[in-house]
Amino acid sequence: MLKDHGLSVTSVRLAMLGVLDGHAHADADTIFNAVFKEIATTSKQAIYNNLHTLVAHGLIREIKPKGLSCLYELRVGDNHHHIVCRSCGKVVDVDCVVGRKPCLTPSDDHDFLIDEAEVTFWGICPSCQKNK
Amino acid sequence: MLKDHGLSVTSVRLAMLGVLDGHAHADADTIFNAVFKEIATTSKQAIYNNLHTLVAHGLIREIKPKGLSCLYELRVGDNHHHIVCRSCGKVVDVDCVVGRKPCLTPSDDHDFLIDEAEVTFWGICPSCQKNK
């Protein structure tokens, strides 16, 4: 997968992809800590470098719900959306509401060349509802 | 308007609302600089304090497109959406795609109690299209 994109295969990258495979919507710090358990010499900077590189090559997707750090996920290219808990910040995926290429058409595009519609649902997750 | 919400009427708040009235999607720094022209003794902290207070009382709305600082606008309660230019960061409003309470229903709510659907369209604005 990395080679297909002309990227070097490094232990840090493999570890990062492994972490994301087991933990969608992880932030840079979470990924760093998880990778650090395997590779004690790794650095935050390497994590940031690779996150940017992988995003640029479309291997991972970056989202940034208000109030949270950037989150990363392996699901790319399917234009799925997210529900975010206002209370604990938990994020879950939801398939696109409308169809394949969904809400790509706003009521008025103001002559913008639109390539993505990002949808974020906000609410309270089940466990935070209980704790209230 | 401020009094209706039990808030003190201060010169800084009036100036801020005036700025937002003339300039939707302004960030804290922009608002500070504009207010500073009227009230040379004002501080960034006062701006931040009031932005939070006004947001909490629902008098203004805060959005935070990825890569930009928090932006503020007077249009509240109508669940409108935004188009953001990937190149220059310009933001424009779009009315809700679907209707009054639009996309409030995702394909699967995962038992979240959802209260808002935030839609951000990403693309290239007309003037950035020309400069390409």
Added chain:
DNA sequence: TAAAAATTTTGATTGACTCAAAATAAATAC
């Protein structure tokens, strides 16, 4: 007008993220 409450100012601080350059590892050419 005085007392109480809210706001503003001032200054320090945080934290995610970035920048830059030397050190190292991976890929390519021989």
Added chain:
DNA sequence: GTATTTATTTTGAGTCAATCAAAATTTTTA
């Protein structure tokens, strides 16, 4: 396989939006 080139990683400093805390001031209430 080894040398060379290229890409990645490490290290350390630095940025910037935003936050925290407390004293000073303004606004509101009595």
